[in-house]
Amino acid sequence: MSHRYLILGLLAEQPMTGYDIRKHVQDMLRAVTNASYGTLYPTLHKLLADGAVQMQEIEQEGRPAKKVYRITEVGHSELGGWLKEPPAADNIKREFLLKLYFAKNLPQAELQRLLTERRDATQARLDHLCAERDALQDSRQRWIVDYSVSLCRAEMDWLTQLEQQIDFA
């Protein structure tokens, strides 16, 4: 997935800095991507060079100026074109699952640790999502969070079953 459209779409809602975009990615769009600054800033620069976004430097007291980006007409039409195309298939890498798959080469204690840590991480994520969800007014944002919540819950249930199977084995 090109992060180009991620940025364009976010800027279509409101002007933002690169830092803001990164936060949105971490907060709302975790289930979409995990883009870091190393991806985001260069893409922003490219978008600027292509005329799809504009940049305005805002002076701040006591800290360096920040660069606020906003989408242009060019950017809008590019976004529109992309939205109409069918989405690319999901691309997912789950190292955790791979280790589980190879678990027979592992002592039981290690296997249990793997599952426990996964459970803890998933639970933490679920808690965070649920807390976040209540604060949202925007329905689309709720859709995305609900998606993540559903998947987390499904994974928790699966983990529970798995742990039982392993305990009785």
Place this chain on the structure above:
Amino acid sequence: MSHRYLILGLLAEQPMTGYDIRKHVQDMLRAVTNASYGTLYPTLHKLLADGAVQMQEIEQEGRPAKKVYRITEVGHSELGGWLKEPPAADNIKREFLLKLYFAKNLPQAELQRLLTERRDATQARLDHLCAERDALQDSRQRWIVDYSVSLCRAEMDWLTQLEQQIDFA
């Protein structure tokens, strides 16, 4: 995720060709990665150069020889080391979700099409997984398939709810 360990792990179970590995990825390990030949073959060559795997050319009648790879002691110990480390976080790209997030810039018809196509794809995947599951003897393989089934079901439920919300809006 380095596909290095994926290959090592598969070869730890039985010797295979690059082609076989690719099939395993498509069949059992869809939820883990989607690596293609362009990743797999070069990684295999690297592993061979590093002495982590061995290669044996098997002549075949009526078709070109195939190259069967098997893991070495070096490879085993590298795999063992990797297995003990905590897994990297999931790395996820879901363009579909991103388009949904930006759906307010889209006419309702497009939105519905997006959801319908997703539903169809997910259902097809679910059917395939369920059929596959019944044929499995290996419990670890069932774990992975069960994981995928759980997530697919959760997504189907979420889609149903979403579609209802949109119809009444």
Place this chain on the structure above:
DNA sequence: ATGGGCATGTAAATCGTTACATGATTCT
């Protein structure tokens, strides 16, 4: 004073996809 949040970025290295190229066999 230490760590976290705000805020920007770059460079190197690696990772991965896509599209191409080849060729025989078997199934429909």
Place this chain on the structure above:
DNA sequence: AGAATCATGTAACGATTTACATGCCCAT
């Protein structure tokens, strides 16, 4: 005849991560 399966690979390109570099403010 045409498609699928078996079987190998490469090259070009694009995407992404990681680690680094900088610097101020605020709270503990």
